[in-house]
Amino acid sequence: MAAKITVHGLTMSYGTLEVMHDLEFEILDKDIFVIMGGSGCGKSTLLRHLVGLMEPTKGSILYGDKDFTATDPADRGPFIRRFGVMYQSGALWSSLTLGENISMPLEEAGIVSAKTVKDLVSYKLSLVGLSGFEDYYPSQISGGMKKRAGLARALALDPDILFLDEPGAGLDPLSSRRLDDLILRLRDSQGCTVVIVTHELASIFGIANTALFLDTATRTQGAVGNPADLRDHSDNPAVRLFLNRGETPAKTS
Amino acid sequence: MPDNLRGLLELALAVPEESQDQNKPDTLSAIGRLGKLTVETWAGFLAFLKFTGQTVLSLIRFFTGRARFRSADFWMTLQQCGVQALPIVSLISFLIGLIFAFVGNVQLTHFGANIFVADLVGIAMVREMGVVMTSIIMSGRTGAAFAAHIGSMKANEEIDALRTFGFDPFDFLVLPRLIALVLMMPLLTVYSNVVGIFGGMVVGSFVGIPVQLYWNETIAAVDLTTASLGVFKSVFFGAAIAISGCMMGMKAGNSSAEVGEATTRAVVTAITAVIVLDSAFAVIFTLLDI
Ligand SMILES: Nc1ncnc2c1ncn2[C@@H]1O[C@H](COP(=O)(O)OP(=O)(O)OP(=O)(O)O)[C@@H](O)[C@H]1O
Numbered sequence: 001m002a003a004k005i006t007v008h009g010l011t012m013s014y015g016t017l018e019v020m021h022d023l024e025f026e027i028l029d030k031d032i033f034v035i036m037g038g039s040g041c042g043k044s045t046l047l048r049h050l051v052g053l054m055e056p057t058k059g060s061i062l063y064g065d066k067d068f069t070a071t072d073p074a075d076r077g078p079f080i081r082r083f084g085v086m087y088q089s090g091a092l093w094s095s096l097t098l099g100e101n102i103s104m105p106l107e108e109a110g111i112v113s114a115k116t117v118k119d120l121v122s123y124k125l126s127l128v129g130l131s132g133f134e135d136y137y138p139s140q141i142s143g144g145m146k147k148r149a150g151l152a153r154a155l156a157l158d159p160d161i162l163f164l165d166e167p168g169a170g171l172d173p174l175s176s177r178r179l180d181d182l183i184l185r186l187r188d189s190q191g192c193t194v195v196i197v198t199h200e201l202a203s204i205f206g207i208a209n210t211a212l213f214l215d216t217a218t219r220t221q222g223a224v225g226n227p228a229d230l231r232d233h234s235d236n237p238a239v240r241l242f243l244n245r246g247e248t249p250a251k252t253s
Numbered sequence: 254m255p256d257n258l259r260g261l262l263e264l265a266l267a268v269p270e271e272s273q274d275q276n277k278p279d280t281l282s283a284i285g286r287l288g289k290l291t292v293e294t295w296a297g298f299l300a301f302l303k304f305t306g307q308t309v310l311s312l313i314r315f316f317t318g319r320a321r322f323r324s325a326d327f328w329m330t331l332q333q334c335g336v337q338a339l340p341i342v343s344l345i346s347f348l349i350g351l352i353f354a355f356v357g358n359v360q361l362t363h364f365g366a367n368i369f370v371a372d373l374v375g376i377a378m379v380r381e382m383g384v385v386m387t388s389i390i391m392s393g394r395t396g397a398a399f400a401a402h403i404g405s406m407k408a409n410e411e412i413d414a415l416r417t418f419g420f421d422p423f424d425f426l427v428l429p430r431l432i433a434l435v436l437m438m439p440l441l442t443v444y445s446n447v448v449g450i451f452g453g454m455v456v457g458s459f460v461g462i463p464v465q466l467y468w469n470e471t472i473a474a475v476d477l478t479t480a481s482l483g484v485f486k487s488v489f490f491g492a493a494i495a496i497s498g499c500m501m502g503m504k505a506g507n508s509s510a511e512v513g514e515a516t517t518r519a520v521v522t523a524i525t526a527v528i529v530l531d532s533a534f535a536v537i538f539t540l541l542d543i
């Protein structure tokens with residue numbers, strides 16, 4: 001299958017602080033691709049590179065066969081229009097209600113009929129279990145609700161590629177489970193590719209096709225592959241340790 | 254060592270400490286610090302110019318209909334830096350007029366020329382004090398508010414979210430604020446002038462200048478050119494305040510502490526910019542003999 005996103009020799013840094021170097025992986029079409037790794041290892045940073053909020057120090061990111069990183073930031077509209085991004089903190093626009101948070105991108109995309117916008121907004125909110133919260137401001141809802149509202153906003157324009165930064169963190173097991181179902185359903189019904197940052201092993205084994213492990217110790221990728229395979233057969237002990245919740249795994253190959 | 258403490262210590266030492274080269278404390282000599290400060294100030298000035306350039310580009314996009322922002326944002330800002338600023342502008346302008354008249358009167362009575370208090374207050378308010386005081390008030394009020402609002406949006410990744418939805422954060426956040434403040438500043442300035450003159454008139458009537466006489470004297474002293482100078486300057490001062498506020502907000506770091514710093518910097522930059530511009534205008538007007 002064709003690679004939807006190709007990351008080639010990517011080195012990321014904040015000023016002189018190198019976060020990760022020489023990342024090399026592909027994300028296939030309709031994949032559910034998990035980025036995992038210890039806290040502070042650079043998962044969010046990788047996501048910021050993938051959506052163009054940061055420029056790589058070295059290396060390139062390709063969407064299909066088009067070079068995203070070589071495109072001038074001002075001309076990235078066609079790429080960005082296909083993205084839906086959910087931020088780790090939710091990043092809802094705090095001066096707007098949840099409804100307005102979702103309707104603003106819709107109106108921007110040229111949907112003018114107020115009725116259609118309203119219907120779409122309540123549909124997207126109901127997808128994440130927030131029906132009826134249209135008129136709440138982000139400051140009036142809980143952290144987990146902010147995450148879900150952020151997801152609803154990411155879904156506003158039926159994106160082709162969905163980037164989710166720790167969608168499950170801060171959710172109770174049931175909501176977390178519903179979220180996994182939603183992600184699977186979105187992939188199956190709309191055919192979108194999903195890139196998720198997550199630590200939740202249950203989600204990783206439940207929904208991911210491919211997982212990328214970022215290793216803090218070596219500052220580069222530890223492994224990439226099917227999560228269950230990695231857990232049982234990875235050559236990298238750090239990966240097996242992570243996927244087994246730190247319980248000393250016996251390499252079974 | 255008790256066992257329970259040892260357990261905690263082991264946990265604390267389990268993750269090796271990161272080597273943090275970045276956060277080395279400043280160990281510069283006084284001259285080194287002065288040099289650093291100079292370089293930073295110069296860099297700040299260049300950044301201001303660059304931001305102004307970007308603002309001009311953004312304005313061009315606006316006038317060619319390619320810039321987008323929420324009109325609600327614009328109306329909200331218009332209200333914040335218009336009607337809602339009136340009470341404080343009234344108070345300060347009234348007091349400034351009062352003080353000028355009072356001080357002027359003390360001196361001018363020696364010469365039996367206290368009618369000229371009207372000239373003094375009128376010209377001072379209209380040429381300088383009205384617009385400068387309004388600008389300083391708006392720096393502290395609106396410039397700070399711009400920086401705080403945009404800065405906290407930045408800290409909360411809201412600006413990133415704008416970007417990934419294809420909105421230009423510059424057009425979206427800076428333009429409505431800039432346009433609103435530039436529209437309101439001349440009005441506030443005219444208002445401040447009037448209130449200041451009224452303040453002078455109050456003192457005048459206390460020291461025996463009839464209101465009608467005071468008014469006639471003011472009209473005679475303040476011609477249209479003088480009156481329009483202050484209003485003309487207010488447009489530029491308004492732009493400088495909006496640019497300082499928005500720039501510091503956009504450049505704020507990602508934490509709430511840095512939002513506070515950005516707010517302080519916005520006010521300092523705005524007031525500095527206003528005073529520097531005012532001096533430049535003073536030189537230009539003198540050269541042009543107006
Ligand atoms: N704005 C910044 N400036 C400098 N360094 C940063 C900045 N943001 C993050 N870092 C550093 O980059 C590294 C990676 O950060 P990042 O936010 O990508 O981690 P993460 O993997 O998403 O962690 P978490 O799972 O806790 O969200 C961290 O070590 C952090 O110190």
Ligand SMILES: [Mg+2]
Pocket residue numbers: 043044045088165
């Ligand atoms: Mg993160």
